[in-house]
Amino acid sequence: MAEPVRVAAFYRFAPFSAAELPALQQRLLAVGREAGVRGTVLLAEEGVNGTVSGPPQGVEALLAVLRADRRLAELEVKEAGAPVMAFHRLKVRLKREIVTLGQPAADPTRQVGTYVPPGEWNALIDDPDTLVIDTRNAYEVGIGSFAGAIDPGTASFRQFPEWVERVLRPLVAERRPKALALFCTGGIRCEKATALLRAEGFEGVHHLQGGILRYLETVPEDQSRWRGECFVFDQRVAVNHRLEPGEHRLCHACGLPLSPAERALPSYVEGVSCRHCLERFSDADRARFAERQRQIERAAARGQAHVGPQV
Numbered sequence: 001m002a003e004p005v006r007v008a009a010f011y012r013f014a015p016f017s018a019a020e021l022p023a024l025q026q027r028l029l030a031v032g033r034e035a036g037v038r039g040t041v042l043l044a045e046e047g048v049n050g051t052v053s054g055p056p057q058g059v060e061a062l063l064a065v066l067r068a069d070r071r072l073a074e075l076e077v078k079e080a081g082a083p084v085m086a087f088h089r090l091k092v093r094l095k096r097e098i099v100t101l102g103q104p105a106a107d108p109t110r111q112v113g114t115y116v117p118p119g120e121w122n123a124l125i126d127d128p129d130t131l132v133i134d135t136r137n138a139y140e141v142g143i144g145s146f147a148g149a150i151d152p153g154t155a156s157f158r159q160f161p162e163w164v165e166r167v168l169r170p171l172v173a174e175r176r177p178k179a180l181a182l183f184c185t186g187g188i189r190c191e192k193a194t195a196l197l198r199a200e201g202f203e204g205v206h207h208l209q210g211g212i213l214r215y216l217e218t219v220p221e222d223q224s225r226w227r228g229e230c231f232v233f234d235q236r237v238a239v240n241h242r243l244e245p246g247e248h249r250l251c252h253a254c255g256l257p258l259s260p261a262e263r264a265l266p267s268y269v270e271g272v273s274c275r276h277c278l279e280r281f282s283d284a285d286r287a288r289f290a291e292r293q294r295q296i297e298r299a300a301a302r303g304q305a306h307v308g309p310q311v
Contacts, residue, residue: 003081006056007234008063009213010078011049011098011188013108014071018045021094027065028092035061038087039234042098046109048072049098049188051234053086078186078213080243086234099188102158106196113182113194113205118218121181121208122225125149129178131171135160135193136184136231139256143238143248144228146183157189161196172202179204185230187211216241231257253277253289271296 016024021043028041032052037059039052048066052059059079066072116124125132125146132149134141141151152163172180180202182190190207197205208215212230219226221241229238229246237257238246248257251268254277262268267275271293272286281289 003083004055005053005082005085006059006079007051007053007082007086007236008059008077008079009051009186009232010063010066010075011047011186012066012072012075013047013098013112013188013191015109016043016045016047016071021045024065024069025092025094028062029090031065032058032062032090032092035059037062038085038090040087040090041092042095043092044095044098046107047098048075051086051232052090053082053234076187076210078210078217080213080239082236082245084235086236099192100156100158101161101192101196103161103196103199105199106161106192107199108191108195111195111198112191113180113198113207115209116181116206117209118215121183121215122219122223124179124181124206125225127179130181131175131177131179132181132183133168133193134184135182135189140185140231143257143259144226144230146225147227149183160193164196164200177204179206181206181208183208183212183215185211185232186213213239213243216243251277252293253281253286 025043035054035058037052037054039050041048041050041052052062063075063077066075124130132146134145134149134151137155138151138153145151152160154160154163180197182193184190187208187210190211194205194207212226216226216230224241226241229240229248231238236245237250238248240246247260249263251258251274252271253273256276258268258274262275265275267273267278272289
């Protein structure tokens with residue numbers, strides 16, 4: 001039986017002027033609300049980035065608005081089914097960047113690394129002369145990654161340029177790899193990261209086309225180099241190799257993903273604390289979180305949805 005809700009993650013780097021973005025913003029809000037779509041869409045002069053959920057025909061109507069612009073005709077989209085809505089409301093925001101790196105020289109509309117289709121990815125990363133680099137945040141890497149990939153240990157994508165200069169440049173000078181193979185969840189961060197590396201003079205730069213999600217969708221599990229689950233930025237939290245909701249859940253106090261084993265620790269109190277944030281918040285914070293959790297549980301007992309914690 002088909003899942004009743006469609007989840008679509010999409011992006012496209014393409015040049016826009018600031019003057020034309022507000023009209024696109026209003027068009028997306030109008031179509032999305034009429035079609036029952038929820039999620040977040042970011043618009044910037046460098047392109048569009050978003051994840052939405054809703055009835056399949058509603059999601060397709062929103063994507064059709066974007067694809068009607070010739071610059072977005074080749075929008076990169078990953079879709080999956082879900083049993084319930086993945087978001088609480090629809091937001092369309094105007095931003096300086098669709099993925100924040102804070103480096104004007106990193107312009108994917110001008111130059112990026114070599115796109116590597118999922119079917120060719122294994123051969124590239126199996127080569128011992130390739131450095132495989134995970135461009136995602138440390139908490140994402142912690143629940144799954146490609147075997148042997150380098151974890152920059154970043155808390156946000158904005159820290160990636162500093163890691164490049166402090167760690168990657170000396171590492172490349174020492175090991176002299178033939179290729180750098182970058183990847184991320186859906187392709188957007190690794191594509192922008194390759195634009196940065198190209199601008200900084202690195203050679204042999206590649207990235208996984210369509211990201212981890214396209215790889216999991218394309219490569220048979222028995223041939224996969226992926227290990228663990230893949231974090232996603234919606235209420236599914238993480239997906240397995242079959243793109244089904246995985247075993248990880250969010251701590252609603254700090255927002256970090258937790259495995260079943262982590263949720264079994266004494267530090268975990270649902271909605272209140274986990275091993276990541278037990279020492280991070282005050283007693284007053286935890287009391288507030290506990291009251292919020294009680295409200296969520298009371299709403300659930302009445303068969304109602306509680307709008308919070310938000311995704």
